[in-house]
Amino acid sequence: MVASTAIAVPPLGEYPQPRARFRWREPSVLPGFGLTLGFTLTYLSLIVLLPLAALVLKSLELSWDQMWEAATSARALAAYRLSFGAALLAGIVNLFFGVLVAWVLVRYHFPFKRLIDGLVDLPFALPTAVAGIALATLYAPNGWVGSLLDPLGIKVAYTPSGVVIALIFIGLPFVVRTVQPVLQDLNKDVEEAAASLGAGRWQTFRRIIFPSIMPAALTGFALAFARALGEYGSVIFIAGNLPMKSEIAPLLIIIKLEQYDYAGAATIGVTMLIVSFLLLLPINILQRWTRQRAGEN
Amino acid sequence: MALGKPRKEARVASLTESPAMRAGLIGLALVFILAFIVLPLLAVFTEALRNGFGAYLTAIEDPVALAAVKLTFIAAGISVPLNLVFGIAASWAIAKFDFRGKSVLITFIDLPFSVSPVIAGLIYMLLFGAQGLMGPFLQSMDVQIIFAVPGIVLATIFVTFPFVARELIPLMQEQGTEEEEAARSLGASGWQTFWRVTLPNIKWGLLYGVLLCNARAMGEFGAVSVVSGHIRGMTNTMPLHVEILYNEYNMVAAFAVASLLASLAVVTLIAKGILEWRYEHELAAIPR
Numbered sequence: 307m308v309a310s311t312a313i314a315v316p317p318l319g320e321y322p323q324p325r326a327r328f329r330w331r332e333p334s335v336l337p338g339f340g341l342t343l344g345f346t347l348t349y350l351s352l353i354v355l356l357p358l359a360a361l362v363l364k365s366l367e368l369s370w371d372q373m374w375e376a377a378t379s380a381r382a383l384a385a386y387r388l389s390f391g392a393a394l395l396a397g398i399v400n401l402f403f404g405v406l407v408a409w410v411l412v413r414y415h416f417p418f419k420r421l422i423d424g425l426v427d428l429p430f431a432l433p434t435a436v437a438g439i440a441l442a443t444l445y446a447p448n449g450w451v452g453s454l455l456d457p458l459g460i461k462v463a464y465t466p467s468g469v470v471i472a473l474i475f476i477g478l479p480f481v482v483r484t485v486q487p488v489l490q491d492l493n494k495d496v497e498e499a500a501a502s503l504g505a506g507r508w509q510t511f512r513r514i515i516f517p518s519i520m521p522a523a524l525t526g527f528a529l530a531f532a533r534a535l536g537e538y539g540s541v542i543f544i545a546g547n548l549p550m551k552s553e554i555a556p557l558l559i560i561i562k563l564e565q566y567d568y569a570g571a572a573t574i575g576v577t578m579l580i581v582s583f584l585l586l587l588p589i590n591i592l593q594r595w596t597r598q599r600a601g602e603n
Numbered sequence: 604m605a606l607g608k609p610r611k612e613a614r615v616a617s618l619t620e621s622p623a624m625r626a627g628l629i630g631l632a633l634v635f636i637l638a639f640i641v642l643p644l645l646a647v648f649t650e651a652l653r654n655g656f657g658a659y660l661t662a663i664e665d666p667v668a669l670a671a672v673k674l675t676f677i678a679a680g681i682s683v684p685l686n687l688v689f690g691i692a693a694s695w696a697i698a699k700f701d702f703r704g705k706s707v708l709i710t711f712i713d714l715p716f717s718v719s720p721v722i723a724g725l726i727y728m729l730l731f732g733a734q735g736l737m738g739p740f741l742q743s744m745d746v747q748i749i750f751a752v753p754g755i756v757l758a759t760i761f762v763t764f765p766f767v768a769r770e771l772i773p774l775m776q777e778q779g780t781e782e783e784e785a786a787r788s789l790g791a792s793g794w795q796t797f798w799r800v801t802l803p804n805i806k807w808g809l810l811y812g813v814l815l816c817n818a819r820a821m822g823e824f825g826a827v828s829v830v831s832g833h834i835r836g837m838t839n840t841m842p843l844h845v846e847i848l849y850n851e852y853n854m855v856a857a858f859a860v861a862s863l864l865a866s867l868a869v870v871t872l873i874a875k876g877i878l879e880w881r882y883e884h885e886l887a888a889i890p891r
Contacts, residue, residue, distance in 0.1 A: 334699070334780070338695060342691075342696040343700075346689065349692075350693075424872055424873075426640070427872055433841075433868065436842070440644070536720065543849065563728060582718065
């Protein structure tokens with residue numbers, strides 16, 4: 307840049323600042339960027355992006371009015387209502403019990419704790435169809451749990467409550483697994499300070515511990531809720547699947563497909579996708595919030 | 604998730620709950636786990652053995668059941684290695700380099716997790732089905748994807764797509780690029796660097812991802828159900844065979860096949876637990 311020493315050196319501020327050139331990637335001595343990124347993008351497009359585009363294209367075969375009608379028919383609305391309501395209810399149950407289980411696993415010592423800790427992940431590992439038939443058998447009027455509830459007049463299997471039970475099972479690990487690490491990293495000093503200043507245990511929990519684990523718990527809730535909205539395998543066996551009553555939205559897609567109403571199935575699919583994406587946004591914000599709070603500690 | 608020994612100061616009155624409260628909370632948590640996790644698992648094995656071990660074996664040795672087992676292995680055998688290669692490639696590109704649009708790419712890789720399995724099946728149906736976008740073309744070429752094994756494999760690949768990548772990306776990001784750069788400066792080729800430096804560093808994380816990927820691949824129900832067509836002995840995987848047997852009220856056989864899948868889940872959990880315990884340090888970056 308400096309052509310000759312004879313030229314007076316300008317004050318520092320007047321040097322042309324090296325402009326940050328737009329670069330797609332930072333230079334690196336490691337090889338394989340083109341190969342791995344190329345493969346990643348090709349595979350991603352073929353398996354995920356193009357097929358998802360087909361879904362949108364197919365639903366566009368319908369006119370706007372037809373689309374609206376397919377997406378908001380009475381039967382579809384009832385299915386969304388059930389899917390949302392049951393997912394919300396199951397999420398709330400899991401929010402409470404998830405925090406409880408995480409608390410017990412982190413703070414207390416009791417026999418078989420490791421085993422219980424491992425078992426929490428079972429809903430992730432157990433195939434949904436297996437969970438479905440097991441829960442349906444347990445909660446049927448002659449099942450182990452159903453036979454206890456039946457005399458009380460409580461029917462679970464083949465009713466909307468059955469859907470909630472299945473979704474509680476499916477969503478159980480999410481809250482536990484998001485809250486557990488936060489509880490483990492929680493600084494005991496703050497609790498000790500609160501106690502030394504005269505706070506009771508409940509006060510300490512409500513004012514100190516609860517605010518710290520709340521973002522993680524909400525993240526877990528949102529993840530469980532999102533998973534529950536799309537869940538199919540574990541629900542259909544216990545739900546009863548009566549139209550307008552105990553029929554979930556994913557099942558409605560399958561029914562439309564069986565009736566060769568591809569565009570109708572695609573429309574309900576797109577509606578569910580839009581809702582899932584709208585849900586992803588708060589989940590991401592929550593997760594960032596959780597990470598930032600964790601970073602502060 | 605090992606915890607240190609209980610600290611003495613934790614027993615100071617206002618720093619912990621009263622013994623009664625503690626016992627109550629533990630009891631409530633255990634009842635919840637018992638009702639929602641242990642009972643369903645027990646029910647699978649109890650129902651499977653209801654008519655004795657002989658009936659159990661007969662149900663499993665049924666040729667149609669064996670065909671379902673075989674198809675399940677084929678589907679997992681193709682989709683897991685493919686997603687393994689993808690996972691390594693994606694995490695190499697994402698963790699070892701800085702480029703624009705990285706976070707968008709990561710979001711797209713995670714996409715299959717936020718899509719309902721039924722929609723995963725639906726998209727292939729709309730693409731390759733008889734009335735699908737490519738249906739007429741495939742028919743003229745005499746290729747069948749939907750209601751055949753390729754569709755089942757594709758749906759399985761979709762639902763298990765992020766598993767390996769998602770375990771490896773944080774792990775490789777944490778390990779950084781220094782060791783690879785050192786290997787390169789000492790004259791190692793790209794492949795040598797990968798085989799001798801990177802792979803040994805990530806092998807346990809890789810195994811962890813493959814374990815979870817395989818469990819899901821073998822157990823997937825919704826996505827596969829849409830594209831399979833449920834042809835007995837031809838396009839039924841184990842979970843689909845369980846459904847058919849159950850809907851035919853053939854409970855012992857349904858739970859017998861289900862017990863194989865439940866055993867797979869238990870083995871997966873045990874292996875996962877061993878990995879987490881034995882290689883806690885190596886796996887620390889992986890969010891669990």
